[in-house]
Amino acid sequence: MEINAEASRNPRLREILMQADRRLKEEGGRLSQRYHPGLSDARRNAASELIAVLTEGAAYRCELSASTPVDKADLEALYNMIFDRLFDEQA
Template sequence: MSIQRTARDARHRLRQDEIIVAARRCFRQHGFHAASMAQLASEAQLSVGQIYRYFTNKDAIIEEIVKRIVDSRVHEMLATSSNVHLCELLAWRQMQNSDDEALMMEVAAEATRNPRIAKMMADADERMFRHACEKASRMHPGFSAERIHASVEIIAVLVDGTSYRRLTPQKASPERLYTLYQHINDLLFKTEES
């Protein structure tokens, strides 16, 4: 690959990154559905035509944002060695990245109106689910695939539900919730002999 092409590719990636940063701000302010390409272009300090050189449409920008969020979540999930940290995150309603959480809620809302976004959500969920199942299988090699899938599905429901519950005041003490989440984790992932 030539030096010129390498430099051009690097500039292209940098400009895409700049557009994504601007799009995240614009989508957080206006929502995916309401944000126009003109608003996004203004936020990025580019023309709409310049944005179309890097992304074919608004859905392609959303798709890239979702991909990056899922990449980050998969990396975080694979970097931890157990679900104990997950119990803390759930009980104290902590989040890795509040902007990512809000953007994923926007994606979920847009998915109710847009079949392409709904497909993106399904694909992102499939990717997260597959990685979580692979990790759980490595940690619990004696568990059947059915048990792994059911356990991961329950964890996914707890995580997704907690994302939405963060919008309301917490009704139980984090300490009590932590104990209950640990019990749930034990129920899902401890072997019968333990």
């Protein structure tokens, strides 16, 4: 969060973060194409964005989760349900 706050004030840092985000999504898109070739480009882009949101949110929540413990197996099951649906080429 601090880096994002600083990036709002520092154009150079903002550009670095934007480049890193683009590279992350491009790599995610390549992996999605390899393992799920039936996905449309739009679905692949949306999946990359959702995964980024989940990952960043999970990283942020790690700081808070000590006060509200969550069963890791339940959380993993939910993530698997989301990813199964996300990469369902029939949906």
